[in-house]
Amino acid sequence: MQDDCEDKRMGKTLIEKILSGHTAVELDARRRLIYIDRIFLHERTGSIALKSLHESGRTVARPTQVFCTMDHIVDTFPGRGDETLMPSGTQFIRATREAAREAGITLFDVRDQNQGIAHVVAAEQGIALPGLTMVCPDSHTCTLGGLGALAWGIGSTEAEHALATRTLELRIAKTMRVTFDGGLGPGVTAKDMILHLISRYGANGGAGYVVEFAGSAIRALPVEQRMTLCNMAVEFSAVTGLVAPDDKTIDYVRGRPYAPSGEKWQQAVSHWQTLHSDPDAEFDRELHINAADIAPSVSWGINPEQTIGIDDVIPEPAGDAEQKNYMRKALAYMKLTPGQALAGTPIDAVFIGSCTNSRLSDLRAVAEFLKDKRVAPGVAAVCVPGSTQVKKAAEAEGIHLILQTAGFEWRESGCSMCFYAGGETFGAGKRVLSTTNRNFENRQGPGVKTHIASPLTVAASAVNGVISDPRMTAILPSVKEYVR
Amino acid sequence: MSLQPFTVHTGVAAPFLQANIDTDAIIPSREMKLVSKQGLGEGLFAAWRYKLPGSREPNPDFILNQDAYRNTSILLGGSNFGCGSSREHAVWALSEYGIRAIIAPGFGSIFYNNCIGNGVLPVVLPEAAIQALASACETDPQYQQITVDLENLCVTSPDGTQFAFQVEANARKMLLNGLDTIGATELHAAKIDAFESADQKQRSWAYL
Numbered sequence A: 001m002q003d004d005c006e007d008k009r010m011g012k013t014l015i016e017k018i019l020s021g022h023t024a025v026e027l028d029a030r031r032r033l034i035y036i037d038r039i040f041l042h043e044r045t046g047s048i049a050l051k052s053l054h055e056s057g058r059t060v061a062r063p064t065q066v067f068c069t070m071d072h073i074v075d076t077f078p079g080r081g082d083e084t085l086m087p088s089g090t091q092f093i094r095a096t097r098e099a100a101r102e103a104g105i106t107l108f109d110v111r112d113q114n115q116g117i118a119h120v121v122a123a124e125q126g127i128a129l130p131g132l133t134m135v136c137p138d139s140h141t142c143t144l145g146g147l148g149a150l151a152w153g154i155g156s157t158e159a160e161h162a163l164a165t166r167t168l169e170l171r172i173a174k175t176m177r178v179t180f181d182g183g184l185g186p187g188v189t190a191k192d193m194i195l196h197l198i199s200r201y202g203a204n205g206g207a208g209y210v211v212e213f214a215g216s217a218i219r220a221l222p223v224e225q226r227m228t229l230c231n232m233a234v235e236f237s238a239v240t241g242l243v244a245p246d247d248k249t250i251d252y253v254r255g256r257p258y259a260p261s262g263e264k265w266q267q268a269v270s271h272w273q274t275l276h277s278d279p280d281a282e283f284d285r286e287l288h289i290n291a292a293d294i295a296p297s298v299s300w301g302i303n304p305e306q307t308i309g310i311d312d313v314i315p316e317p318a319g320d321a322e323q324k325n326y327m328r329k330a331l332a333y334m335k336l337t338p339g340q341a342l343a344g345t346p347i348d349a350v351f352i353g354s355c356t357n358s359r360l361s362d363l364r365a366v367a368e369f370l371k372d373k374r375v376a377p378g379v380a381a382v383c384v385p386g387s388t389q390v391k392k393a394a395e396a397e398g399i400h401l402i403l404q405t406a407g408f409e410w411r412e413s414g415c416s417m418c419f420y421a422g423g424e425t426f427g428a429g430k431r432v433l434s435t436t437n438r439n440f441e442n443r444q445g446p447g448v449k450t451h452i453a454s455p456l457t458v459a460a461s462a463v464n465g466v467i468s469d470p471r472m473t474a475i476l477p478s479v480k481e482y483v484r
Numbered sequence B: 001m002s003l004q005p006f007t008v009h010t011g012v013a014a015p016f017l018q019a020n021i022d023t024d025a026i027i028p029s030r031e032m033k034l035v036s037k038q039g040l041g042e043g044l045f046a047a048w049r050y051k052l053p054g055s056r057e058p059n060p061d062f063i064l065n066q067d068a069y070r071n072t073s074i075l076l077g078g079s080n081f082g083c084g085s086s087r088e089h090a091v092w093a094l095s096e097y098g099i100r101a102i103i104a105p106g107f108g109s110i111f112y113n114n115c116i117g118n119g120v121l122p123v124v125l126p127e128a129a130i131q132a133l134a135s136a137c138e139t140d141p142q143y144q145q146i147t148v149d150l151e152n153l154c155v156t157s158p159d160g161t162q163f164a165f166q167v168e169a170n171a172r173k174m175l176l177n178g179l180d181t182i183g184a185t186e187l188h189a190a191k192i193d194a195f196e197s198a199d200q201k202q203r204s205w206a207y208l
Ligand code: SF4
Pocket: A071, A072, A117, A118, A138, A140, A353, A354, A355, A356, A414, A415, A418, A419, A436, A437
């Protein structure tokens, strides 16, 4: 994205192609206004942006390209309405409904059949598409990079800016390519790939970069897995992450409600076929990872970089004094000791859900694991589909029955216990194995000890009642389709 | 919306010459009660302005509570004015109270940018100039007013002395036109429209 790239570099990166196609105004040599194709809002931060925009006497410039959902605050208990466990949550829900109506944007309301987690709904409805620019006042907007969109999280004031002007200034970021080559082992998923990357290069490894994920292991991933991978680009501190669209992406997008059709579809497809980094394109930084080296991974600490392969043991505090202190703090919070294996550690609860791992393919793989099995006694188990559409589709396949029989609660869609804001939690001191993206202290409630892992690892562990290696189960061959 | 444009302003100036007046002093955390940019003026300098924390009983010793300084709209500050926490509430509180310009030897950098973004003019002058301005006002602040002229980039003391200052060109333009960042982008509306209509022909599939 250097401005002199045309002189020095023959080829263009995918990122440069998308950005140069969206440059509405060159402000000066380093600053440009990027045209924003889609804006997504949710009731926690979007309501404030809409309210503030309204108070300033401005309007939403292109309401047909702005969408809003109820996901963060809304309860996920069956039969839910506007009432919520979250303090003052109901006001947020009602204020969002009112603001969305006034602004004339599309709202996926509490009882709408298309309600769900913003980043799940955006892909499922064809609102996010390859090559589009998209923003949402939510850090995990990068999920949509899995489709080949340039999508990133913003603040409320920036959301106001995008809503009013259709543009945002994107400060020049550097480009990074992370290449995963080789084949993933059985039972290893995109979640393990991204956890492996973050644990190896650190939670700051991607700071200041837009990251393109490439390589044969990425091409082999189904589109929903690519979204899981990109979802955690922000946990790598990247501005965002993305995967070049290919035939799989095009098949995935085809026929979705807001995707183009007819002649426009043809135009879109020919455009998408140009969306890849040219062979001679140069990146500011390149990383290479051998996919075969990746094991099912589980976090042991209070940041996703504190992750190990399921075969490894928790490391001794190392590095400078500050790093050592941070590790000691994590060990104390998680009540773990260096040298200890995570496999075999008893758990109190499992959570399957969130914008990381709650799409239909995730739930299918979990159901394969849980068929004719029971969650271990004493382990609380909750599954929250990523959208109302995912829930419906899963129910049509009987997935809910398998999970319920196994002992899972089967919920309405939303963010639910992915994060805590005064509402529901598993309880202080509980050790939770979760398919979510953040294992920060108190993220799932005061004192909750969160370990993050793939849905396969979580399902296997739910049955055993202890953190378990999903490769040690007979069922594995039948979930092959999940990752390939 | 747009902010009140800043061209030339003449008003009562109050001296706050101590160094490092931070944003927590300008607006204490406990005064930021709402998810709103409004309702903050009352909390401005609350720890100094009122007798007890949380109370609203004026402290008569505090300069802005004194009759001579009623309707203050210009602050004369010490070095590193507005340092500390990034809270934009500090500027919202000053602005709601009626402060239009702050003259100081230096500013906290986030605070400085927040001032520009909210239509408050931060003027950097040497400490000696600020001392001279403060002495020129002190016998009768209500009548010995200061003029801050952004068009001509100069501050005029009640005794007629003038002090030139500098403001970055883009910031000056925003203040002169009363633009916030959205307002600044709106100046490019014609270009954005042109981009959009050309793009809509090329990428009709991307538009809803
Ligand atoms: S599911 Fe979790 S990470 Fe995703 S948007 Fe909701 S709260 Fe954020």
